[in-house]
Amino acid sequence: MDLTDMKISQLLELMEAGEVSSEEIVGKCISNIEKEGLADRTYKTILKDQALKKAREIDEKRKNKEDLGALAGIPFAVTDDISTKGVLTTAGSKILENYIPPFNASVLDKMDEAGCVMLGKVKVEEFGLKPTDMVGRTLESKGAIFGLSTSMDPNKISMKPTYGLISRYGIIGATSTFGQLVPITSCVEDMALVLNKLVGYDKRDSTSIKREVVDYRQSLVADIEGIRVGMPKDLFAEDQGLDINKVVRELEELGAHVEEVTLPKLDYITPTYRILSSAEFASNTARYDGISLGYRTKNYESREDLYKRTRAEGFSKEAQKKILFGNYVISSGQYEKFYRNAQRLRRLIKEDITKLIEEYGILILPLTSKYDEGINLLANITGLPAITVGSGLQLLGPKFAEADLIRLAYVIENKMKNTSREVGSDD
The missing domain is CATH 3.40.190 (D-Maltodextrin-Binding Protein; domain 2)
Structure with a gap:
């Protein structure tokens, strides 16, 4: 069986037995990336040398019987809207075309502690405004063993956990109360193993929730x-x-x-989401002004002109429309009519779905x-x-x-x- 067709548990057993190395597994994924043209199709950035170096370091530690993380040597990919220290992270937008974060998202620190090997950054739609199947396509072409994304994939095993269960710190999302991290794997067993290492309280994330440790492998x-x-x-x-x-x-x-x-109130879900997500997007993207963060236009006559031109050039037309609509629904004359009513509807939808689940x-x-x-x-x-x-x-x-x-x-x-x-x- 091809190494990239195996479950995480199988790969860990082979590495522990000395029958295969992390460098071989990572090398196989990189070979698939190059052979399948994933560098153009799904990946935004490939960290070939960095990944191979870390794989060799893990192999050396395993050989010397040193302590290793639970997923040591397993290669994975992350979407380009997850902050990666020292690596270009654009969130699919021109406004962040040169942004290199000085820190890691908390989930990447957890993956590093687990000994995982990051292969690179996978493309996303601008700020994740639309769901993407790029991670799923990467796994399908054997360009990684698992992935971390911000949207679910209908053709793979992907989990959107309870809000607050996995840290959102370092995720460059379009929204604050909707978007969160989504692990994507090729099988449910792999999901249990990855989820075990991602779940946990993070003091850097104000929405993070403290919970007792659960071993999701017990559910297999x-x-x-x-x-x-x-x-x-x-x-x-x-x-x-x-x-x-x-x-x-x-x-x-x-x-x-x-x-x-x-299911109750289905007709209200989409308009409720559009109003609230647009409002959050408008608020979250206000920081991209060409002065403190992000892309800056080259031609401007004043501070106000700098701000206008930067945002007009840096955001796509679709993003601009969402920002305009978001600012409209939270404006003084429309706040009660749109934003507050959408908040009420969201609460009612959640209550109805929660009751339905409690009953059925x-x-x-x-x-x-x-x-x-x-x-x-x-x-x-x-x-x-x-x-x-x-x-x-x-x-x-x-x-x-x-x-x-x-x-x-x-x-x-x-x-x-x-x-x-x-x-x-x-x-």
């Missing part, structure tokens, strides 16, 4: 007896390539209790639906944890229920793999 069991599941079948399209009735039957055969549900259990939802475009924003709006399990499926659970989500995702993943094998054997 093929047992969902008695687990309650709610499923809005009306949101699944027939052309989605997924037999949702079959999913229900298989879960019930494994002991889960599945009930059909109807974990929700199985499509990540996207032609019947309602706001379905992919539920985790953002509510701050509740969600995990994608491939085939466009996402699971949404109660606050701090990451372990339960991993447990259910693990069973669904194995069922999907078994189904694929059965289909393959018929051919």
Whole structure:
């Protein structure tokens, strides 16, 4: 089996046994990056020499029986909106085209403590205004073993944790109360291992929450007896390539209790998100003025002209529209009508979804639906944890229920793999 097709646990076992080195694994990923053209397609910056050097250092420490982190030698990629000390970090925007952070995001410090090897920075849409599948495509082409992003991927295992569970310090997001870190892996087992090293309180992040340590590997069991599941079948399209009735039957055969549900206030999710996220984006980007931080125009006549030209040249048209709209909804004449009402709606949506989960259990939802475009924003709006399990499926659970989500995702993943094998054997 190709090294880059293996699970993290398999790679760790091979390195511990001396059968393979971190340098070989990192080298294989870099070879794939070059062979598959990922340097142009998905990566913004590749840290080839730095990654190989760190891999050799880890191999030497392992050889000398020195203490190593739990994921020592495993290569990963991060999106370009996660601050990386000494490495160009543009967040996909011209306004930050030359920005080199003097510090790491907290999650990168945690990855460094775990002994992971960063391969480079993956491209993102400007400030993450639109979700990207660049990390998923990088993993698909074997250009990394796992990745850290700020948006979920419908075709990979990706988790948006309970808001505050993973530090947001150092993430250059478009918003403050919606955006957060999303680990992306090729299997649920890898997700449990990575999540173990990412979760934790961070005093540098005012939204960070103190919780008891949980070992998510304990959730990797093929047992969902008695687990309650709610499923809005009306949101699944027939052309989605997924037999949702079959999913229900298989879960019930494994002991889960599945009930059909109807999600409330779906029509309000998208407009609520647009108003609040635009307001936060306008506020968060006000600092980029050409004076204290970011890109500066070359031609200007006054301080005010410098500010106007810098922002006109530095932000895309789409970003400018979002800033204008955001400033409008928080202006003195419109604040109550738009921003305050959107805040109230967000609270009501969260309360309704929380009650629904309390009554029916974990929700199985499509990540996207032609019947309602706001379905992919539920985790953002509510701050509740969600995990994608491939085939466009996402699971949404109660606050701090990451372990339960991993447990259910693990069973669904194995069922999907078994189904694929059965289909393959018929051919």
